[in-house]
Amino acid sequence: MFSGFMADTWTAVTIVAVIAGIVGFFVVLRDGAFAAHALPLGAFPGAAAASLLSVNTLFGLLAFGALGVAGIGRLRAGGRREVATALTLVTLLGVGALLLSLTTQYAAEIYALLFGQVLGVSRADLGPIAILGAVVALTAALAYRPLLLTAVAPELAEVQGTSAARMELVFLAILALATVLTLPVVGALLVFSLMVGPPAAARAFTARPLAALLLSVGIALPTAWGAVALSYATNWPVGFFVGTLSAGAYGIGALWSRLRAAPAPGRK
Numbered sequence: 001m002f003s004g005f006m007a008d009t010w011t012a013v014t015i016v017a018v019i020a021g022i023v024g025f026f027v028v029l030r031d032g033a034f035a036a037h038a039l040p041l042g043a044f045p046g047a048a049a050a051s052l053l054s055v056n057t058l059f060g061l062l063a064f065g066a067l068g069v070a071g072i073g074r075l076r077a078g079g080r081r082e083v084a085t086a087l088t089l090v091t092l093l094g095v096g097a098l099l100l101s102l103t104t105q106y107a108a109e110i111y112a113l114l115f116g117q118v119l120g121v122s123r124a125d126l127g128p129i130a131i132l133g134a135v136v137a138l139t140a141a142l143a144y145r146p147l148l149l150t151a152v153a154p155e156l157a158e159v160q161g162t163s164a165a166r167m168e169l170v171f172l173a174i175l176a177l178a179t180v181l182t183l184p185v186v187g188a189l190l191v192f193s194l195m196v197g198p199p200a201a202a203r204a205f206t207a208r209p210l211a212a213l214l215l216s217v218g219i220a221l222p223t224a225w226g227a228v229a230l231s232y233a234t235n236w237p238v239g240f241f242v243g244t245l246s247a248g249a250y251g252i253g254a255l256w257s258r259l260r261a262a263p264a265p266g267r268k
Helices: 004-029 033-043 045-053 057-076 081-101 107-115 123-142 144-152 154-159 164-186 191-205 209-234 238-261
Strands: none
Touching: 004 033, 004 123, 004 144, 004 164, 004 191, 004 209, 033 045, 033 057, 033 081, 033 164, 033 191, 045 057, 045 081, 057 081, 057 164, 123 144, 123 164, 144 154, 144 164, 154 164, 164 191, 164 238, 191 209, 191 238, 209 238
C-alpha cells in the first residue's frame, strides 16, 4: 500500500481531497450541490473531444468546463439557477454523446473518467494536478470574503459594491477548475460526493465559516485516504468507498447536530 508506485497516488489524492474540501465549503454555503454534480458530467465529454483531436485530455476537460460555466452564467441571467444548470448539463451531455459516437478508441478511458482511476495516477499526472490545485486554492483564498458575503448577505454585498452575479461566476469558475482537477482521480459520477459530504458534515459541526472550511478539509482528507486504502485492500472501485465514506461523514454530522439541538433531560 505504501510501496513506491503508490507514492504518486497518495500525493494526488491528498491534493484532490484538500481542494475538494475547500471548494466544497463554498458549494454547501451557496447551495451549489446541483452545479457540483452538473459541471463534472458536463466537462466529461471534453475528454472525448480531446481524444478526437489527439490532444491532452486535460485540455478537453478545461474547454468543456469553461463552456459549462459560460452556459450556466448566461442562462441564469434570464431565469432560475437550477434551470440554467439543467439546460447547460443536457446540452453538454448531448454534445458528449455525439463525440463519443465518433470515436472507437476511447472506451478504455470512459470507465476510468466516470468512476475514477486513483490507483493509476502516474508521476506525469502530478504536475498538472498540483498546478491546478494551487490555482484553485489561491483563487479561493483571494475571493474568500466576497464569496462568503454574497452567499450569506447578498444585499449587503451589493451595497458595499460587490456584485453577487460576478461572484457567482467566480464561484462557478473555481468549481470548474476543481472539477477538472478531481475528475480524472475520483471520476465524474463521484466528484460531487467528495465536494458535498465532508463540507456538509463540517457545517453540521460548526457554524463558524473559517472553522467549517478547515474542518471540511480535515474530513475530506481521511475520507479520500480511507477510500484509497480500502480500494487497495479489496480491489473494489475507489469511487464506491468515496461515496460511502462521504455519506457516512454527513450522517455523523447530521446526528451530532440533532443531538446538540435536542433539549437536555428535565428541560422543556
